Amino acid sequence: MWLGYPGTSGASFMDYIVTDKVTTPFEYHDHFSEKLAYMPNTFFIGDHAHMFPHLLQEGMGEDITEAYSKQLQDAKSCDTRSKLVTVENGDGNAHAPVGVVPPAAQNVNKGLTVAMSGGEIVPPLLPLTLREHYNLQEDAIVYCNFNQLYKIDPATLVMWLNIIKRVPNSVLWLLKFPVTGEPNVLNAAASAGLSADRVVFSSVAPKEEHVRRGKVADVCLDTPLCNGHTTGMDVLWAGIPMLTLPGETLASRVAASQLMTLGFPELVAKSRQEYEDIAVKLGTDPKWLKSLKARIRKARVTSPLFNVKRYTQDLESLFMKMWDRYANCLEPDHLVN
Numbered sequence: 001m002w003l004g005y006p007g008t009s010g011a012s013f014m015d016y017i018v019t020d021k022v023t024t025p026f027e028y029h030d031h032f033s034e035k036l037a038y039m040p041n042t043f044f045i046g047d048h049a050h051m052f053p054h055l056l057q058e059g060m061g062e063d064i065t066e067a068y069s070k071q072l073q074d075a076k077s078c079d080t081r082s083k084l085v086t087v088e089n090g091d092g093n094a095h096a097p098v099g100v101v102p103p104a105a106q107n108v109n110k111g112l113t114v115a116m117s118g119g120e121i122v123p124p125l126l127p128l129t130l131r132e133h134y135n136l137q138e139d140a141i142v143y144c145n146f147n148q149l150y151k152i153d154p155a156t157l158v159m160w161l162n163i164i165k166r167v168p169n170s171v172l173w174l175l176k177f178p179v180t181g182e183p184n185v186l187n188a189a190a191s192a193g194l195s196a197d198r199v200v201f202s203s204v205a206p207k208e209e210h211v212r213r214g215k216v217a218d219v220c221l222d223t224p225l226c227n228g229h230t231t232g233m234d235v236l237w238a239g240i241p242m243l244t245l246p247g248e249t250l251a252s253r254v255a256a257s258q259l260m261t262l263g264f265p266e267l268v269a270k271s272r273q274e275y276e277d278i279a280v281k282l283g284t285d286p287k288w289l290k291s292l293k294a295r296i297r298k299a300r301v302t303s304p305l306f307n308v309k310r311y312t313q314d315l316e317s318l319f320m321k322m323w324d325r326y327a328n329c330l331e332p333d334h335l336v337n
Contacts, residue, residue: 035333046234054122163221
């Protein structure tokens, strides 16, 4: 078992489940029909460094003003094409050029990308990504979650609404995923005494825009019951702190594994109260939030979390351990050392 399903198969013919010590502590081994096979870091992986290297470019978010000023000057000087820049993903190799569309050249889509090949292709000229495109106030503290709404159980929603009430000028940014869930969330917010403008909904977007627009948020609030596995990788690649609360199940511990691998244990809460308190501190301590964002941006290219080559080598080594046991006529056993 590997990645496809976040739990045990329950099948007698499945020998191992590829996991890690944070996602699946050995004390939970009896929850699985498979033997545990640990990766040295997290068992999760994302190819964001190759798919979206342009998001490593400072200026896609908080430093955008100067870049756009120059782009607009180029446009006014009769140069109808934006200048292109190359970016690196931390391995010293230049990647495909990316550009920025000056405001005067934007069409009615207000900078939203068009779905191409599943939305993973990076547009040759990148549109400006601003909060106003998503009905978010520029001076607000934006807490986001881009999971499907079914992952938000009542206790989690109460916790999130408590956070919004405790942090002045804060909003909760969610997806209309599905649309039918939106009125239920808004009704819960109203019952908690929050006005409708404190919860903002956006539509599902193509993959590239989905990852890129995460940069305009301040904090991602993870869903404890079933974490935002791929979504967690997306927001971390966007350089945004993610706060999680691990439970006992594999599906509830993936985000903690990602954060530990990235080097951020302080974002792994131990209780619902601690989860709320950390979230409130993130929203009321701008220096700490700025420091965390800077550390995350650096860690994206220095930690193993997004290093596919290293991950592949580790996975092959784990497969060899499995094979060695089989070749020596040994029954499958836990590979946790």
